Amino acid sequence: MSTPYRIKGQTGDWEVVLGLEVHAQVNSNSKLFSGAPVGFGAETNQSVSFVDAGMPGMLPVINEKCIEQAVRTGLGIKAQINLTSIFDRKNYFYADLPQGYQISQFSDPIVGKGMLTVDLADGSSKEIGITRIHLEQDAGKSLHEHSPKFSFIDLNRSGVALMEIVSEPDMRSPEEAVAYFKKLRTILMYLDTCDGDLEKGNMRADVNVSVRKPGDAFGTRCEIKNMNSMRFIFKAIEFEATRQVEILEAGGKVDQETRLFDASTGETRTMRSKEDAHDYRYFPDPDLLPLVITQKFVDDIKATLPELPDAKKARYIADYGLSPYDASVLVSEKAAADYFDALLAKKHDAKLASNWMTSELYARLNKMGVTIEQSPISVEQLSGLLALIEDNTISGKIAKTVFEKMVESGKPAKQIVEEEGLVQVTDTGAIEAAIDAVIAANPDKVAEYKSGKDKLFGFFVGQAMKATEGKANPAMLNEILKKKL
Amino acid sequence: MTSPTHMTLAEARDALAAKKISSVELTQAHLTAIEKHNPALNAYVHHTPEIALAQAKASDERRASGSIGLLEGIPVGIKDLFCTKGVNSQSASKILTGFKPEYESTVTTNLFREGAVMLGKTNMDEFAMGSANITSTYGNCINPWKRADAPEKQLVPGGSSGGSAAAVAARLGFMATGTDTGGSIRQPAAFTGIVGIKPTYGRCSRWGIIAFASSLDQAGPMTRTVRDAAISLQAMAGHDPKDSTSAVQKLPNFEAIIGAGVKGLKIGIPNEYRIDGMNPEITAAWDKGAAILKAAGAEIVNVSLPHTKYALPTYYVLAPAECSSNLARYDGVRFGLRVMDDGDNLNDMYEKTRAAGFGAEVKRRILIGTYVLSAGYYDAYYKQAQRVRALIARDFVEAFKQCDVILTPTAPSDAFAIGDNQDDPVAMYLNDVFTIPASLAGLPAMALPIGLSKAGLPLGLHLIGRAFDEETVFKTAEVIEREAGFNFAPAGY
Numbered sequence: 001m002s003t004p005y006r007i008k009g010q011t012g013d014w015e016v017v018l019g020l021e022v023h024a025q026v027n028s029n030s031k032l033f034s035g036a037p038v039g040f041g042a043e044t045n046q047s048v049s050f051v052d053a054g055m056p057g058m059l060p061v062i063n064e065k066c067i068e069q070a071v072r073t074g075l076g077i078k079a080q081i082n083l084t085s086i087f088d089r090k091n092y093f094y095a096d097l098p099q100g101y102q103i104s105q106f107s108d109p110i111v112g113k114g115m116l117t118v119d120l121a122d123g124s125s126k127e128i129g130i131t132r133i134h135l136e137q138d139a140g141k142s143l144h145e146h147s148p149k150f151s152f153i154d155l156n157r158s159g160v161a162l163m164e165i166v167s168e169p170d171m172r173s174p175e176e177a178v179a180y181f182k183k184l185r186t187i188l189m190y191l192d193t194c195d196g197d198l199e200k201g202n203m204r205a206d207v208n209v210s211v212r213k214p215g216d217a218f219g220t221r222c223e224i225k226n227m228n229s230m231r232f233i234f235k236a237i238e239f240e241a242t243r244q245v246e247i248l249e250a251g252g253k254v255d256q257e258t259r260l261f262d263a264s265t266g267e268t269r270t271m272r273s274k275e276d277a278h279d280y281r282y283f284p285d286p287d288l289l290p291l292v293i294t295q296k297f298v299d300d301i302k303a304t305l306p307e308l309p310d311a312k313k314a315r316y317i318a319d320y321g322l323s324p325y326d327a328s329v330l331v332s333e334k335a336a337a338d339y340f341d342a343l344l345a346k347k348h349d350a351k352l353a354s355n356w357m358t359s360e361l362y363a364r365l366n367k368m369g370v371t372i373e374q375s376p377i378s379v380e381q382l383s384g385l386l387a388l389i390e391d392n393t394i395s396g397k398i399a400k401t402v403f404e405k406m407v408e409s410g411k412p413a414k415q416i417v418e419e420e421g422l423v424q425v426t427d428t429g430a431i432e433a434a435i436d437a438v439i440a441a442n443p444d445k446v447a448e449y450k451s452g453k454d455k456l457f458g459f460f461v462g463q464a465m466k467a468t469e470g471k472a473n474p475a476m477l478n479e480i481l482k483k484k485l
Numbered sequence: 486m487t488s489p490t491h492m493t494l495a496e497a498r499d500a501l502a503a504k505k506i507s508s509v510e511l512t513q514a515h516l517t518a519i520e521k522h523n524p525a526l527n528a529y530v531h532h533t534p535e536i537a538l539a540q541a542k543a544s545d546e547r548r549a550s551g552s553i554g555l556l557e558g559i560p561v562g563i564k565d566l567f568c569t570k571g572v573n574s575q576s577a578s579k580i581l582t583g584f585k586p587e588y589e590s591t592v593t594t595n596l597f598r599e600g601a602v603m604l605g606k607t608n609m610d611e612f613a614m615g616s617a618n619i620t621s622t623y624g625n626c627i628n629p630w631k632r633a634d635a636p637e638k639q640l641v642p643g644g645s646s647g648g649s650a651a652a653v654a655a656r657l658g659f660m661a662t663g664t665d666t667g668g669s670i671r672q673p674a675a676f677t678g679i680v681g682i683k684p685t686y687g688r689c690s691r692w693g694i695i696a697f698a699s700s701l702d703q704a705g706p707m708t709r710t711v712r713d714a715a716i717s718l719q720a721m722a723g724h725d726p727k728d729s730t731s732a733v734q735k736l737p738n739f740e741a742i743i744g745a746g747v748k749g750l751k752i753g754i755p756n757e758y759r760i761d762g763m764n765p766e767i768t769a770a771w772d773k774g775a776a777i778l779k780a781a782g783a784e785i786v787n788v789s790l791p792h793t794k795y796a797l798p799t800y801y802v803l804a805p806a807e808c809s810s811n812l813a814r815y816d817g818v819r820f821g822l823r824v825m826d827d828g829d830n831l832n833d834m835y836e837k838t839r840a841a842g843f844g845a846e847v848k849r850r851i852l853i854g855t856y857v858l859s860a861g862y863y864d865a866y867y868k869q870a871q872r873v874r875a876l877i878a879r880d881f882v883e884a885f886k887q888c889d890v891i892l893t894p895t896a897p898s899d900a901f902a903i904g905d906n907q908d909d910p911v912a913m914y915l916n917d918v919f920t921i922p923a924s925l926a927g928l929p930a931m932a933l934p935i936g937l938s939k940a941g942l943p944l945g946l947h948l949i950g951r952a953f954d955e956e957t958v959f960k961t962a963e964v965i966e967r968e969a970g971f972n973f974a975p976a977g978y
Binding site: 050053054055056057058059060061062089091093094095098099100101151153279281282283286287288289 | 566568574576581584586587588590691692693694695696698699700726727728729730806807809810812813814816818819820831835855858859860863867
């Protein structure tokens, strides 16, 4: 058990209690209640139906694809699926909320209790409870930059389906909160129910933060709204928890309120106090009947669930002997796992493939600042390289050189090896000759070795390898060298 | 031949079929009558003669080519709250000043598909909230009927579909569409001596109808005969995938049931509708209706609807609750009225726009609705009302184990004068005491005239049927209509 995260106060240690409400945009071609296409980047107000604009007499009709995606997500977090759920109206006025209410789910959400296992840096893992997932409409967007006097409204987002995924207050450190957000994102992307695109705001989190002395009852919480970066989530929690500790230690009390994180200052500030809190006047939307789905609908979706990260990690460890760490790294992003699985499908040695991905490839991606989807080395290319290592055409060392050249030129490994004459020497005669030369040139070292200085073996390997310009097959070289010495 | 505008819809249909008259001629006759009579009535508030004549011409051409819809060439009025493409559709509210939708409601689409000709948009209470058509931004609609003892008094046509009722009664259209939330088709039908049916909730699509209370709103036809109502409902109704509450139910042939009679039918008379101090003329009309049906071979049975007395308060919680939310979209941002002064912020704009755009009755209901949905009051009002609504619906299920159709009065009085009931909203709300229970239960219900009061004003009866059993309502109504022989038009029309 690792050391618990604590805020050091003047009166002692404080524990942080965290819960997340994550809004994830549902992957679907059209909006939740209108046939309008979901189009990020479409021209302003070009992806808007009469329903999305809240025109008089317009009515919502539920998009079955969105229901399917919510159920799929629920199954992915091992949650209870509610066969009957209700859409409610959440009433409030805002210029980018055309109907004057948001259609959401309040009392009876489509997904009930579930849970998620998060992996922490110290190798431990923790289960985080999920309270519920409900479906709701996104609002439009207010644009304030076009005029000093007026705001403009873009309704392209209006009516787009969101899943609100609400966790239990089970997290106790910023690290856990970020790990939860990250793991949730991974699962949604595996399930293909949300694209996880943080930059576009397709996944964002409201974080509920409170502090208490360990063992005490929950403190008063503040909600930090609308964060779409893991770094910001981490920083906002640190700042907010410290702020609350300072208030409490000064004898004050924390006001329950909604706050915003300002990335430029690293601070949170009041957005809406409790007094200004809306009374949303939820009630069942009379335009929509209760949503009833069948167990068969759920079962059919269940049958198409992909292998999820936890199961995939367990399989990598059990079937391929990967280390838990490497397995975690590979499954933590769906694109990485897909890349790895594609290499496995080409019958490569799992450990070799894993090593190449987590070391050379990742180092290169990090250096370039790109994701694996943007990798300069395709699965095909890396596969070509691994094949040359596996059939002893080149050594691992040479392979690294080839890899660099592949990145530079984009040429296939085989072509590079051929053009540059990097083929590994597996000719026993040639290796023997090189070894003989090394032995002959270093009689004193040979004597030392023979007198028991085993460590010198590495020296001979190095010299012989150098003599073959690194091309000697390392296993063969070792074997012959042992014999000769 | 009688004056073309004085035929029934069915007669006009047959005359058109027999080539005795063209749709253009029929339409022109109506436009002329509207020109003559509408200034005194204010029944039509947007006139669409160009559309009407173009549709009539197209209809005559279709007829020549042999393609004939249910309402082929029939001139009709459309209640203002039906969205009609390119034509003002304002729900009689100032807040929708100048609003011309880019879309056509499903009901009007169906009507036009069946060949109907639109004469114009008809007056109504603002957002369908009212029982007298005195809350309209277009001004009051006047009932074409006059009291014999006080012909100088202007009477209300009832509401909210007052313009449609007045138009049909004054022979300014063979049919006009209405919508009914708590009695808005049936009470004005009673006040103007015409037939109006609110079909089962879900029969007609609500898509494109400017909403008042979504769980109650239902469109239906207002006509001068039961048969005309059957033909018109046939054309309006049907499943619509764009309305999630639209019923996936087969549409029977309503006209075919007309004339089937009531032999062996059980007619329920609910004890709870005999309210204290009821107008004896209303009671007499009710008894007359029962006697007619009995004489025609039906059996009269007493039934009980024990939760009736809670219907009105239940309605006045639920309908305002829904309207408070439905009317939130009128905010000055995207369409209709916007009132703001230089330097105003968003909240200023909301407040000024809604203060200027909504009338007093609409504001009253938004306030009530907002209140009953508020934190701390929701359970006591909204939730409780939903429970009572379920009990009221169950009352009908129980009653329909003993009878096939229920007979009651439509309204507690004949048409009253403009100004009456006006200071007392609750007295006004009592107009719907007989019509609201069927609305809460979502059942089909029809108002039809049975005779005249001593003052010479129409008196209506009210038939309530089982869900999706409009057929029994139609055949029962036709017997009353035939036997009562109501054949009066308002004087001067």
